[in-house]
Amino acid sequence: MYKNRRVILFFIPSLSLFAFIALYPFGYAVYLSLTDATLISPTYSFIWFRNYVKMFLGADFWVYVKTTFIYSFGVTFIELFLGLALALALNVTEVRGKKVLRSLMLLPLMLPPVIGTLMWTTIYEPERGPLNFILSQLGLRPISWLGRPVEALSSVMLIDVYLFTPFAFIILLAGLQGISPYIYESAKLDGAGSWNLFRHISLPILNPTLMLVFLIRLALSFQAFETIYVSTRGGPAISTMTLNLQSYTTYFRYYHAGKAAAYAMFLWIIVFGISNIFMKQTRRT
Amino acid sequence: MEKKARRLLLVGVYIFLGLYLAIVLFPFYWIFITSIKTEKDVIAYIPKFFRFEATLENYADLFQIGAPKTTGEFIGKTPFLDYLLNSLKVVPAAVGFSLLLGIPAAYALARYRFPGKEKLAFFYISQYFLPPIIVLLPLYTIYQKFGLYDTYLGLILILQLVNVPLTILVMRGFFAELPVEIEESAVIDGCNFWQVLTKISIPLAAPGITATAFLTTVFSWNNFLFALMLVGTEKMPVTVGMLSFQTYVKVQWNLMASAAIIAALPPLVLAFLFQKYLVRGLTLGAIK
Numbered sequence: 001m002y003k004n005r006r007v008i009l010f011f012i013p014s015l016s017l018f019a020f021i022a023l024y025p026f027g028y029a030v031y032l033s034l035t036d037a038t039l040i041s042p043t044y045s046f047i048w049f050r051n052y053v054k055m056f057l058g059a060d061f062w063v064y065v066k067t068t069f070i071y072s073f074g075v076t077f078i079e080l081f082l083g084l085a086l087a088l089a090l091n092v093t094e095v096r097g098k099k100v101l102r103s104l105m106l107l108p109l110m111l112p113p114v115i116g117t118l119m120w121t122t123i124y125e126p127e128r129g130p131l132n133f134i135l136s137q138l139g140l141r142p143i144s145w146l147g148r149p150v151e152a153l154s155s156v157m158l159i160d161v162y163l164f165t166p167f168a169f170i171i172l173l174a175g176l177q178g179i180s181p182y183i184y185e186s187a188k189l190d191g192a193g194s195w196n197l198f199r200h201i202s203l204p205i206l207n208p209t210l211m212l213v214f215l216i217r218l219a220l221s222f223q224a225f226e227t228i229y230v231s232t233r234g235g236p237a238i239s240t241m242t243l244n245l246q247s248y249t250t251y252f253r254y255y256h257a258g259k260a261a262a263y264a265m266f267l268w269i270i271v272f273g274i275s276n277i278f279m280k281q282t283r284r285t
Numbered sequence: 286m287e288k289k290a291r292r293l294l295l296v297g298v299y300i301f302l303g304l305y306l307a308i309v310l311f312p313f314y315w316i317f318i319t320s321i322k323t324e325k326d327v328i329a330y331i332p333k334f335f336r337f338e339a340t341l342e343n344y345a346d347l348f349q350i351g352a353p354k355t356t357g358e359f360i361g362k363t364p365f366l367d368y369l370l371n372s373l374k375v376v377p378a379a380v381g382f383s384l385l386l387g388i389p390a391a392y393a394l395a396r397y398r399f400p401g402k403e404k405l406a407f408f409y410i411s412q413y414f415l416p417p418i419i420v421l422l423p424l425y426t427i428y429q430k431f432g433l434y435d436t437y438l439g440l441i442l443i444l445q446l447v448n449v450p451l452t453i454l455v456m457r458g459f460f461a462e463l464p465v466e467i468e469e470s471a472v473i474d475g476c477n478f479w480q481v482l483t484k485i486s487i488p489l490a491a492p493g494i495t496a497t498a499f500l501t502t503v504f505s506w507n508n509f510l511f512a513l514m515l516v517g518t519e520k521m522p523v524t525v526g527m528l529s530f531q532t533y534v535k536v537q538w539n540l541m542a543s544a545a546i547i548a549a550l551p552p553l554v555l556a557f558l559f560q561k562y563l564v565r566g567l568t569l570g571a572i573k
Contacts, residue, residue: 013389014387018445024427025424025427026419082305089298092298106560112506112548115527115545118545119312123311123312130332133331162312219414223416223417251422260422274414275415279411
């Protein structure tokens, strides 16, 4: 470790840019959320917390909050479990073609989320899409994948799971491969079976990694955008409307800059809380 | 008994992996065959999985090569090539810029001790997690005031919001793994600080730089929200531009599919070429 007062010079270029693209606009957003500013009229007034009060009193707001929580906790848990299962499966000694399998399984993560969502939108097409065609061949009734509230939310969440399970998978696989084989060997000599090896060796060692993947995916899925914007735009009605998308819509469709900033602030505070836990967690490990 | 159970487990594992792989690959297959189907086959009431007439006419129409063969409101006026070129210009510039900004900061965070260091690291890294919409809303008007709206420069600058934290996250880990002793012996041999950095540390961290450049390229190419909010019609990158085939009236599936294939190729090809770095970069970024 070096010590030098001039170390600040290393940070000046990036910090000056961040002052312009992060700090200044953030302060501006806080201010905006306390005004009734719109994108149409140049004049506006300072209204203290009225945007927030109105937001908390609005019935729709709590629907957005609920949807956001269902979406992010839902996809995060599914991605974590599926990713862990896939990592364990690929870590089985006898499985062949691991490298090819891994490359193929990573494909969705590299895909621009917009395109991944478009792919699924074509598959979900109610009348001419392949998914309902397969259902009809199996003698099942077609499903309105994106056209009804409950189905739409699940279908959109499935797109998220498709895109981001590989993230959990790849990091957990690296974690599993980092466990020394000697630990398993000695446990096996003591007569431990596969389940016990997993339960009492892999899982405890993997625990901090699982926690990190959980927090990263939670923080990022709270602000999911493409998966919803491209497939349903928050509909039908408001059934897939999340805080992030509602903030965007309030700004660009209804031009209410102040209200949009209040939605964004609320979302920001939640995610800020999660990233604080994340930083504490990384320091511990 | 033990052996039989093991074989059963293996069969189960293969079935699980096979099913998952089928789900992973099917959307790619579907969008690909949609892109080489004729318009008639795309909108066929019974979807065609295998038997259809393969054609490149969608790609020709997408790039406006020859007389248009498909119909629809976009034919003959799709600026898809412009979108593609916009992305091809902006992404390398954004990646180079983030290396320039991020590497010095990552190096200092890995090598120096100073008060408030962890707070500073948190500031950078939290930018990667925090919802960008909070800064994008005000930046929409700020950019217009500064003449940055719908410009390459504006897009390159805002991409740093994610690229710089990512660079710092990955590069800090790489620098921390380099033994300090190498630098110290270079100093004893008479190298000044600048020579140590450019002749020793940065070349030794080259794999890290490759990993970082690869990850930031993919992130910048795939980015959607920044461009959606801060770029108009002129400098639209391909991820936003391809949505123009989706209107309220109808979706031009055949053109959109061929556009999707083209736009998805760069990150997918890079991922295959740099797979080793992908795993290293992502895990370093996530674990360290």
